[in-house]
Amino acid sequence: MALTGSLDAAAQAKAAKAEAYKAPRTAFGQPDLSGYWTNNTMTPMTRRPGVSSLVYTEDEVKKMEAEAEAEVEEGNAPTDPNAGAEAAKPAASSLRPEFAAAGGDVGGYNRGWLDPGHTVMRVRGEPRSSLITTPNGQIPPRKKGAPPPPGFGRGLGSFDSYETRSLGERCIIGFGRNGGPPMFPNGFYNNNYQFIQTPDHFVIEVEMNHDLRIVRLNAKHRTDDVRPYFGDSIGWWEGDTLVVETTHIPQSQGFMGSWKDLKVTERFTRVGPQRVHYAFTIDDPTVWDAPWGGEYEFAPLNGRIFEYACHEGNYALPGILAGARAEEQAAAEAAAAKAAEAAKSKAKDKKAGD
Template structure:
């Protein structure tokens, strides 16, 4: 009888032990898949940061870094209602606009993905991407003290004096923030990362320019200003740390203003197989009273989801008309 019980127990336990061993093997294999041949964390793939958490915290929240679960769920529910209202404008059977009403491109914008979720980091529902200063706000100087490209053009009143004075995005030179992952705007939540031993390349859907980061590289001694600056990286254990400087002045645009002193230190760290934490610290003594830091969680896009080309108005045909209109205004008495 005892032998029968032992044999029966062994018959049950052996498959369980085998299953546990196989499960551990799969986990180990999955972890190995997230390593490059050099043994470094592998960030390759398609990622998004689609959430409704703003760059800066609403002033009314003060130093409140996170929402309670109840507060977060209420905000998510409100966003879901907003999504339903927005999708109603896409109904092909909707009625025509009223005669004489204002028609905009709102329906076009409504095709963009609508952020529902709130950014979660370490189990917290974050109230802002900025975590330092403690109030979650950009520590920007008084506008009269800032002599960046954006404010200089505004004060001059010469926005259309010539093509060089217009915003870079308006000229289809580069769009969005100084670096593509810094905050969400329009189609910017999506990015593809390609990684080798010596390079990390980030391609955003919007901004749509490929950014090339040299791993274990050095800034050139005679470096010159470039779009998206000059980026070099090094490994600190399993975190990739990137330092970028030498940005072009023309990239200064709200909400993040910049001058020739603008520098960014970024950190990329895998947290799970399908998530990584991206953080950055900005320094520019011409614009900010102190450095500021932001954190953004990224999730791997679902299998089959990819980036699509975002083509700016190639040829800038409408820009010539803007300049022509400005010259006509110049001739007005």
């Protein structure tokens, strides 16, 4: 992975301090990664248009984080209950692009329901413009003939069955890529985790939809083609770094259209009392010419993870499918009526001819 930008003296000092840090050990001798962590941040997965460097200046950070604070204050301000829908809708300019639609549209979330993060992600002290560390901060070009990446809202426009709708909409796994692999904040909320360690397993509890990723330590990948949710993850320790390798990822959880030959390698390293460094590498020779990836750092969650409950009392999915069935029935009745009218007209013409 190519990293751009250079460390200033302060960042170099922080990096040296991180390298010197020795993670505490568990009772069974492993570097201790356990606890509650969060990766929420206003830094996006890919670099925003017009941003050329991987590393922001401190002045840029100060401006962006101040704007995020103002956005929170504006979003949490009382709404006039007598104002019309459009008057109550926040100005598009006051919302970040990634959730302007969901948070701003009528029927969407008010700002108070969103917790996307209001600080820039720092890695070894550097304020980052993207979580991906390719030279331009974008997904690399795909090989000719590689499957295209799926569009936003997988399952939208399909009304044949609940099984054709998205896994997130069906509350099977969370939306976005909180669970991964690779793991990313979703830009909205619930970007929190609990890491649990045993001598032979590493478990990642994902707040979004209380998903669990279970990593088998010092094991081998399965040899069949069964593809469980989140793939088949095995792990091992390289010094103080936990290396997790995942294959057998199901098509429904593919990353940017890659799944069948996708291998994701993740590295978790405790680099300070308050930081866990996370790096990931994407490898699929059928889609990209070379492996690529990125990095960020988890910070402590001020609290713990509670039960995730979202769909209770939610009639959207049965309403969507029932509406489609009603439209189909109406179309069938209209077709039957048209056929009956045609038959009646034909009989009438025949009688007149006789």
